[in-house]
Amino acid sequence: MWGSGRVRRFVYQTALLLLIAAVAGYAVHNLVHNLQSRSITMGFGYLTQEAGFDISEKLVAYDAGRSYGRAFLVGLLNTLFVSACAIFVATLLGLALGIARLSPNWLLRKLAGGYIEAVRNVPLILQLLMWYGMLTELLPPVGQAWRIGVAYLSQRGVTLPWPEAHDAWWGALLGIAAAAVVSLLWSKRAQAVQARTGRLLPVGWPSLLAFVLLPSLAWAALGAPTNWSQPALAGFDFEGGKTISPEFLSLFAGLSIYTAAFIAEIVRGGLQAVPKGQVDAAQALGLSRAQLLRLVMLPQALRVIIPPLTSQYLNLTKNSSLAVAIGYPDLVSVSNTTLNQTGQAIEAIGLMMAVYLAISLAISGLMNWYNFRVRLVER
Incomplete structure (x- = not known):
């Protein structure tokens, strides 16, 4: 039997697996013993x-x-x-x-x-x-923040106007995701039509239209909010906006x-x-x-x-x-x-x-x- 290459490979691989299991078992046993000796409990209950x-x-x-x-x-x-x-x-x-x-x-x-x-x-x-x-170090403190358009630059980072929380903005994000899917599907269809007939279908402007139209429709359907939180300096920090x-x-x-x-x-x-x-x-x-x-x-x-x-x-x-x-x-x-x-x-x-x-x-x-x-x- 030992003269068979298949038998030798099986024995060698089995021996290697047993050695790995023995080393892993020793490591786990040693870990548990050390934790118990230090009265340390294991588990994810702390979460x-x-x-x-x-x-x-x-x-x-x-x-x-x-x-x-x-x-x-x-x-x-x-x-x-x-x-x-x-x-x-x-x-x-x-x-x-x-x-x-x-x-x-x-x-x-x-x-x-x-x-x-x-x-x-x-x-x-x-x-x-x-x-x-x-x-x-190079940017000024908050009290001397640089104003660039509607944004402020300071040691606290970049502070800029931010839309107030509203479901319409989440709808607009979903509209952007839907536009990406529509754009991808239209691009695949254009490639299939070109391969089948040789006719080129426009891809650029339909994709741009989808990215403009779908988020706008979702935003308008959910209330079309226009309120933005504007940053204003108050003491040692900004109030409002997003930093x-x-x-x-x-x-x-x-x-x-x-x-x-x-x-x-x-x-x-x-x-x-x-x-x-x-x-x-x-x-x-x-x-x-x-x-x-x-x-x-x-x-x-x-x-x-x-x-x-x-x-x-x-x-x-x-x-x-x-x-x-x-x-x-x-x-x-x-x-x-x-x-x-x-x-x-x-x-x-x-x-x-x-x-x-x-x-x-x-x-x-x-x-x-x-x-x-x-x-x-x-x-």
Whole structure:
């Protein structure tokens, strides 16, 4: 029997699994023993206890009387929000820089190259501290805030008018989401019609019309509110309006600018991977440079760009945990406060690990689905 390769593989793999199980069992036993010797109880019951601390920035209702679970949710939403905003801006900026790196204009090409080399070779934590220092040291105090149009710039951040709470604004947001779906479906239909008949259907102005019409109809149907909360200086702070804190601005700028440098190199590599014959053929047909990029190079380059771009999205989301260095109340910051107050270190760290794992898997799944859609299908 030992002479059979299948038997040997089975024995080796079984032995490895038993060894892993033994090591894991020893670790769990040792952990339980140490916790019991220190009279430390495990469990997630602490999430229902009163937190007793406030959070400076929150996307949902929260106060110090809420539970630790609610505080954890606030930190999670803050992480997701800043990561989503930074991913969007970093993608657009990285795409523009990647195209600029291949521009025939010498100055534009060198400026883009200088930006990329300067940004990606400086640690992100230093860039976050730089942005935070600039916003808190160079801007004036609240009493001497700079007014730019309807907004104010000060050490407290950017304060600007904000619509008063009303269901119509949520309806407008749903209208924007519906417009995005309608625009996507119309674009797919236009492509199908072109492939079947050769007839070009307009895509730009119908999409623009959807983004204007659907939110406006939802806003009007739910009451068409026009009241805005205007910021006004009262003592040492502003009353009314909406203030975007320097912590959020620093984290958002740092993540966007840093990640855009890496995305730019990914875009450049993807564009250069397109066969030169494709470019020559497009130029022979008389396509402009913009048409060449939009219709020929970018669709083919996406197959090369998407896999490494996924890694950059994952890195950006995980790098958002550096927010603790500048005081932004993200998931890690809130969890650290919870850990220090409750002593439930294993549970708090385990929850953070599980959440970041779930976010990373969700991003990977979405990007892999998109990569599957744009893959090259062989006949």
